[in-house]
Amino acid sequence: MKIIVDVMGCDHPEKLVRGTVDAAKLHPDYTMVLVGDSDLIKANLGGGASNIEIEHAPDVITNDDVPTQAIRQKTQSSLVRSFSILTGSDDAIGLVSGGSTGAVLTGATLIVKRLSGVKRPTLASFLPTVDGKLVCVADCGANVDSLPEYIAQFALMANVYVKAVRGIESPRIGLLSVGPEEKKGDERTRAAHALLKELPINFVGNLEARYAISGDYDVVVSDGFSGNILVKSTEGTAKMVMKLLKSALTSSLSSKIGALLMKKSLKSLKKKMDYHAYGGAPFLGVKKLVIKTHGSSNEVSTAASINNIILMHERNIISEIETGLAAFNGATEQQ
Amino acid sequence: MKIIVDVMGCDHPEKLVRGTVDAAKLHPDYTMVLVGDSDLIKANLGGGASNIEIEHAPDVITNDDVPTQAIRQKTQSSLVRSFSILTGSDDAIGLVSGGSTGAVLTGATLIVKRLSGVKRPTLASFLPTVDGKLVCVADCGANVDSLPEYIAQFALMANVYVKAVRGIESPRIGLLSVGPEEKKGDERTRAAHALLKELPINFVGNLEARYAISGDYDVVVSDGFSGNILVKSTEGTAKMVMKLLKSALTSSLSSKIGALLMKKSLKSLKKKMDYHAYGGAPFLGVKKLVIKTHGSSNEVSTAASINNIILMHERNIISEIETGLAAFNGATEQQ
Numbered sequence: 188m189k190i191i192v193d194v195m196g197c198d199h200p201e202k203l204v205r206g207t208v209d210a211a212k213l214h215p216d217y218t219m220v221l222v223g224d225s226d227l228i229k230a231n232l233g234g235g236a237s238n239i240e241i242e243h244a245p246d247v248i249t250n251d252d253v254p255t256q257a258i259r260q261k262t263q264s265s266l267v268r269s270f271s272i273l274t275g276s277d278d279a280i281g282l283v284s285g286g287s288t289g290a291v292l293t294g295a296t297l298i299v300k301r302l303s304g305v306k307r308p309t310l311a312s313f314l315p316t317v318d319g320k321l322v323c324v325a326d327c328g329a330n331v332d333s334l335p336e337y338i339a340q341f342a343l344m345a346n347v348y349v350k351a352v353r354g355i356e357s358p359r360i361g362l363l364s365v366g367p368e369e370k371k372g373d374e375r376t377r378a379a380h381a382l383l384k385e386l387p388i389n390f391v392g393n394l395e396a397r398y399a400i401s402g403d404y405d406v407v408v409s410d411g412f413s414g415n416i417l418v419k420s421t422e423g424t425a426k427m428v429m430k431l432l433k434s435a436l437t438s439s440l441s442s443k444i445g446a447l448l449m450k451k452s453l454k455s456l457k458k459k460m461d462y463h464a465y466g467g468a469p470f471l472g473v474k475k476l477v478i479k480t481h482g483s484s485n486e487v488s489t490a491a492s493i494n495n496i497i498l499m500h501e502r503n504i505i506s507e508i509e510t511g512l513a514a515f516n517g518a519t520e521q522q
Numbered sequence: 523m524k525i526i527v528d529v530m531g532c533d534h535p536e537k538l539v540r541g542t543v544d545a546a547k548l549h550p551d552y553t554m555v556l557v558g559d560s561d562l563i564k565a566n567l568g569g570g571a572s573n574i575e576i577e578h579a580p581d582v583i584t585n586d587d588v589p590t591q592a593i594r595q596k597t598q599s600s601l602v603r604s605f606s607i608l609t610g611s612d613d614a615i616g617l618v619s620g621g622s623t624g625a626v627l628t629g630a631t632l633i634v635k636r637l638s639g640v641k642r643p644t645l646a647s648f649l650p651t652v653d654g655k656l657v658c659v660a661d662c663g664a665n666v667d668s669l670p671e672y673i674a675q676f677a678l679m680a681n682v683y684v685k686a687v688r689g690i691e692s693p694r695i696g697l698l699s700v701g702p703e704e705k706k707g708d709e710r711t712r713a714a715h716a717l718l719k720e721l722p723i724n725f726v727g728n729l730e731a732r733y734a735i736s737g738d739y740d741v742v743v744s745d746g747f748s749g750n751i752l753v754k755s756t757e758g759t760a761k762m763v764m765k766l767l768k769s770a771l772t773s774s775l776s777s778k779i780g781a782l783l784m785k786k787s788l789k790s791l792k793k794k795m796d797y798h799a800y801g802g803a804p805f806l807g808v809k810k811l812v813i814k815t816h817g818s819s820n821e822v823s824t825a826a827s828i829n830n831i832i833l834m835h836e837r838n839i840i841s842e843i844e845t846g847l848a849a850f851n852g853a854t855e856q857q
Binding site: 317328331332363365372373374376395396397398399400401412413415416417418419420421422423424425426427428429430431432435436438439441442444445446447448449451452453455456459460 | 734786
């Protein structure tokens with residue numbers, strides 16, 4: 188079984204190479220295919236591992252490229268080459284890329300293609316919660332103008348995903364809205380609520396954005412536009428509060444001494460809010476496993492993404508998603 | 523000139539009374555009318571002030587009441603009495619309430635009524651920014667399913683408001699979306715972008731939620747649903763990070779000593795993120811000034827809200843909003 192890692196188009200290709208080597212050592216049954224500038228890859232292999240292959244792809248898709256054009260025209264780019272390898276054999280099970288989000292999602296849709304019955308694939312991102320766990324937000328920005336039935340499908344797909352990678356038997360799923368009551372929200376959200384109630388999932392109702400990272404939810408489903416706002420404002424606010432804290436810590440001599448004494452505690456706080464530990468966001472609803480990692484990914488997040496691909500593969504989440512959606516689509520068509 | 527303060531229906535009516543007394547002393551030209559349980563009010567007047575009147579209203583509208591029903595039926599409630607006094611004379615210029623948001627907005631719409639030309643009034647809330655200033659989010663949750671022209675009106679009204687209360691000549695106004703580019707966002711946001719570009723305001727384009735509190739914007743306009751998610755996730759995340767920080771600070775003896783040494787710096791950090799200092803959220807677009815303060819408001823936020831009513835009154839923001847909207851409505855009707 189092969190896992191493809193597109194190491195280009197992100198901030199630190201060398202860290203993706205090193206993270207892949209770490210993962211290769213942990214998973215000798217899988218072959219890792221590193222795609223990108225072969226000189227750069229070789230220079231960062233370290234001791235390497237026997238289950239690593241290198242695919243030279245000199246060209247890079249950047250955030251300045253128009254995704255659809257780039258996917259069609261930049262055939263020698265590391266990303267398009269990665270997708271070709273992914274779709275080229277049954278052996279290739281998944282792809283990790285830290286490149287342009289738009290290009291990764293476009294490539295997944297155009298080259299890997301949607302699973303039958305999937306209206307819109309969804310990008311599912313984890314946020315750390317206040318109790319040291321994680322909450323999955325789906326959709327977190329791959330979609331806008333989602334119809335209520337898309338949101339219902341996001342919930343079904345995220346349910347399968349969170350079960351697989353976090354081992355939660357019955358994930359608590361909340362619907363992002365402006366108030367906890369069923370009637371709160373815009374027209375789309377109220378219609379989605381009615382659909383979610385009927386699904387074979389643990390739907391716990393609407394939630395307000397202030398409780399998204401409270402630890403009371405395993406999954407937050409949303410239309411994509413508001414989910415993106417939730418994820419980005421949560422990340423942005425946490426970052427800014429930490430920045431303010433840092434400047435407070437160095438604002439006076441006594442603060443500096445205090446900060447030294449608290450170093451260990453502050454480090455554990457920072458670790459709690461570190462997104463690297465849990466890897467990238469899968470694009471659920473396409474025919475193979477695709478994970479988009481952060482542009483600033485490091486060794487830890489690369490290895491975590493690869494690990495999640497293996498977990499998802501071993502738990503058969505693609506066929507589970509197909510089965511779940513077939514039941515849902517059958518039910519809605521009968522109505 | 524009278525300013526009415528509904529002290530009931532919030533967590534600490536006594537703090538609203540004391541905050542009003544503070545404001546009354548600062549503004550001897552205005553009369554403050556305290557509405558609520560007269561025994562409770564009298565017990566908290568302290569030395570009082572000569573420019574304070576008390577209106578006994580024994581009944582309370584709570585968050586459990588259905589707003590429309592409560593406004594129509596609970597005629598002896600402090601909130602409905604407050605609205606009656608507000609609309610009863612030209613002398614009464616504004617109202618501050620810490621009661622049920624739904625009831626305050628419903629009362630403002632049904633009793634005070636919209637200004638001519640206003641499609642939807644907007645609730646405009648301040649968030650503290652990382653550089654120690656403020657950003658106004660409009661709409662922050664009074665509306666859902668907003669049309670693009672509502673969003674354009676929110677921008678015009680927030681522009682007038684921020685000029686008045688913050689003294690900024692040309693507020694930088696951003697449109698909440700999922701990416702900075704003009705074409706990013708859902709259908710509604712793209713249409714709103716096109717309208718905002720044509721307005722006589724300092725529209726600086728789309729913004730991502732992660733930069734809302736960066737200090738780069740004075741106003742963030744949104745449809746109301748996503749604005750609510752922005753405000754609540756920002757407040758929720760800041761609160762949770764502070765909670766994590768607090769538990770980190772007391773996790774070991776050396777941390778505790780460190781925290782003591784940093785007490786002053788941490789206090790200034792907490793103050794930076796304190797929403798009390800800048801008062802409540804005005805409901806812009808109705809015929810009189812209405813401010814909804816937080817249910818947990820204290821003396822400081824009550825006095826700040828009253829102060830903002832006076833600022834808005836002295837800057838004639840109601841007639842400014844009318845003029846601005848008339849120009850906009852004239853322009854869109856010509857198209």
